[in-house]
Amino acid sequence: MQPVLNIDDVKRVEVALTREGVSVSELMHRAGLAAAQEVLELGEMDNVVVLAGMGNNGGDGWVAAEALRAQGANVTVVSPVEPDALPGDLPRQVAQSAVRAGASVLVGPSRDELDDLLATADVALDCMLGTGFHGEVRAPFDIWIECLNASTARVVSVDVPSGLSAQTGLAAEACVVADMTVTMLALKPGLLTDDGRDVCGAIVVAPLAEQTDRLVVDEDPVAWRTDLADYLEALLPRTSAVDKFSRGSVLVVGGSRRYPGAAIMAALAAARMGAGYVTLATPASAAAVAQAHLLEIPVVPLPEDADGTLTADARDVVCKLAERSSAVLVGPGLRVSGGTCAVVSALLGMDVPLVVDADGLNCLARLTNGALPQYPEIIRRSAPLVITPHRGELARLVGRPAGGVSSLSDQLDAARDIVWADGGSELVVVGKGTATCCVSVERAVLPKPGPAALATAGSGDVLAGMMASAIAQRSEADVDPALLAAYVCEVHAYAGTLAAERRGSRAVMASDIIDVVGVASDAVDAHVAYPDGPAGE
Numbered sequence: 001m002q003p004v005l006n007i008d009d010v011k012r013v014e015v016a017l018t019r020e021g022v023s024v025s026e027l028m029h030r031a032g033l034a035a036a037q038e039v040l041e042l043g044e045m046d047n048v049v050v051l052a053g054m055g056n057n058g059g060d061g062w063v064a065a066e067a068l069r070a071q072g073a074n075v076t077v078v079s080p081v082e083p084d085a086l087p088g089d090l091p092r093q094v095a096q097s098a099v100r101a102g103a104s105v106l107v108g109p110s111r112d113e114l115d116d117l118l119a120t121a122d123v124a125l126d127c128m129l130g131t132g133f134h135g136e137v138r139a140p141f142d143i144w145i146e147c148l149n150a151s152t153a154r155v156v157s158v159d160v161p162s163g164l165s166a167q168t169g170l171a172a173e174a175c176v177v178a179d180m181t182v183t184m185l186a187l188k189p190g191l192l193t194d195d196g197r198d199v200c201g202a203i204v205v206a207p208l209a210e211q212t213d214r215l216v217v218d219e220d221p222v223a224w225r226t227d228l229a230d231y232l233e234a235l236l237p238r239t240s241a242v243d244k245f246s247r248g249s250v251l252v253v254g255g256s257r258r259y260p261g262a263a264i265m266a267a268l269a270a271a272r273m274g275a276g277y278v279t280l281a282t283p284a285s286a287a288a289v290a291q292a293h294l295l296e297i298p299v300v301p302l303p304e305d306a307d308g309t310l311t312a313d314a315r316d317v318v319c320k321l322a323e324r325s326s327a328v329l330v331g332p333g334l335r336v337s338g339g340t341c342a343v344v345s346a347l348l349g350m351d352v353p354l355v356v357d358a359d360g361l362n363c364l365a366r367l368t369n370g371a372l373p374q375y376p377e378i379i380r381r382s383a384p385l386v387i388t389p390h391r392g393e394l395a396r397l398v399g400r401p402a403g404g405v406s407s408l409s410d411q412l413d414a415a416r417d418i419v420w421a422d423g424g425s426e427l428v429v430v431g432k433g434t435a436t437c438c439v440s441v442e443r444a445v446l447p448k449p450g451p452a453a454l455a456t457a458g459s460g461d462v463l464a465g466m467m468a469s470a471i472a473q474r475s476e477a478d479v480d481p482a483l484l485a486a487y488v489c490e491v492h493a494y495a496g497t498l499a500a501e502r503r504g505s506r507a508v509m510a511s512d513i514i515d516v517v518g519v520a521s522d523a524v525d526a527h528v529a530y531p532d533g534p535a536g537e
């Protein structure tokens with residue numbers, strides 16, 4: 001797994017490195033050399049343009065320019081001011097050194113001059129703005145970014161594409177779209193989510209010092225990005241010695257007269273993820289339509305009110321069914337009412353592994369007055385509990401205003417508020433977004449995010465069904481619950497990719513994802529188990 005650090009923690013690692021004898025000047029040299037090395041590895045890069053800003057990100061660029069010049073490349077550095085006029089001591093010194101080494105400098109070019117220069121470039125190094133960037137991009141960098149994005153040069157961004165917040169992943173109006181980002185010391189959350197996913201290109205981490213790994217871990221990384229090999233312990237069992245019950249039984253409680261589909265999709269996804277036996281319990285007036293869609297899955301009708309929503313009387317039947325299940329999912333299509341809140345509350349009080357999604361989460365928000373971290377006893381239990389909120393649901397659960405969870409960084413903070421208040425190892429918050437985080441009290445795990453095709457109605461219901469299915473199949477196993485949840489997200493993401501290949505990237509519907517869950521999990525498992533085998537290539 002690769003550690004992900006908040007920007008403030010990256011700065012602390014920088015300070016810790018200087019305490020261990022690696023000066024900032026040395027770090028800047030190593031950063032510039034790391035960027036130059038990546039350029040050299042692209043091959044045939046004779047003409048290099050370095051767009052340098054005024055701070056240390058620019059300093060990295062001047063070091064890279066000198067290193068590439070030493071390798072025989074034609075290097076032109078574009079700077080807003082003369083090298084001698086750079087305000088920071090370090091950037092000024094490395095700039096002067098690069099000039100002495102023969103790098104050409106173009107100061108304050110017009111748009112046309114810059115376009116002409118970039119037209120001759122094989123590669124452009126983006127060193128305008130790094131982690132010190134804030135607000136909207138000011139001149140001249142807004143214009144430089146436009147020229148760079150319009151050019152045909154390969155673009156390598158140093159530390160972070162200029163214009164992207166490395167913390168939030170939100171891009172300013174002007175933001176470099178890179179082919180590659182060479183980031184210093186550790187991954188940062190903003191590179192992995194939201195606009196960051198579209199503008200970073202391939203990400204390479206340059207550790208800069210042998211002490212870095214240790215110092216990064218000392219800073220308690222805000223998250224860990226998984227590699228496929230990390231999932232080995234999370235793989236679902238594949239043995240011939242099974243019958244339909246030993247393969248795990250899942251109870252899905254969801255649906256309403258108005259929204260029968262969500263629960264149907266969750267039940268199907270649970271079956272496709274490998275549970276041997278799935279049951280759907282749904283309000284009586286949704287049961288007939290559900291049964292018509294679910295040939296292999298029994299549907300149990302439950303007491304409902306005049307709106308076709310569960311009443312509190314449903315609790316007894318639901319709890320009896322839950323007792324016989326290896327895992328329960330509650331929420332998809334449920335709606336929020338006194339009755340549905342009573343059912344969610346009863347399930348939380350049981351000793352059965354539980355996944356709470358969608359309206360189940362909205363019931364939970366209502367049961368806790370929109371302040372779940374203040375009522376940890378409601379979710380404290382001995383059996384596993386996985387809650388799967390998207391950003392809006394997560395904001396509601398922790399009492400933030402609408403839009404109050406707007407980045408991966410916010411997702412991680414809000415999820416931590418919940419798991420730390422709970423304090424137990426049974427709870428995982430799967431915070432869904434353009435990057436999804438699986439957060440337990442132990443750690444936060446980031447699975448590889450899926451394609452935009454997954455952002456479609458019902459996709460979350462499918463994930464929830466898959467999650468309950470995986471937990472049912474691993475109920476006896478001692479596996480890190482955040483890792484198991486991340487594995488399920490990874491299979492869901494890959495299913496989205498397969499569905500997009502089959503249907504077209506904008507045409508995927510949730511049922512297309514369900515259709516390929518089985519082949520997606522086979523493929524992910526093969527990659528995990530045999531990373532170097534034919535399936536892993």
Ligand SMILES: NC(=O)C1=CN([C@@H]2O[C@H](COP(=O)(O)OP(=O)(O)OC[C@H]3O[C@@H](n4cnc5c(N)ncnc54)[C@H](OP(=O)(O)O)[C@@H]3O)[C@@H](O)[C@H]2O)[C@H](O)CC1
Pocket residue numbers: 010011014024027028029031053054055056057058059060128129130131132133134135136137138139141158159160184185
């Ligand atoms: N982490 C490490 O170990 C190392 C990182 N290095 C590199 O250093 C940068 C961070 O350097 P820093 O000097 O803190 O900041 P930047 O270079 O990113 O940016 C500061 C300059 O940018 C100006 N700025 C800020 N916002 C804007 C904007 N919206 N529009 C235009 N200009 C902006 C800022 O001007 P102010 O007037 O706001 O002060 C500064 O001039 C990190 O990313 C790495 O690349 C080191 O090499 C050492 C190792």
Ligand SMILES: [K+]
Pocket residue numbers: 057126127128129130157158159160161162
């Ligand atoms: K940059």
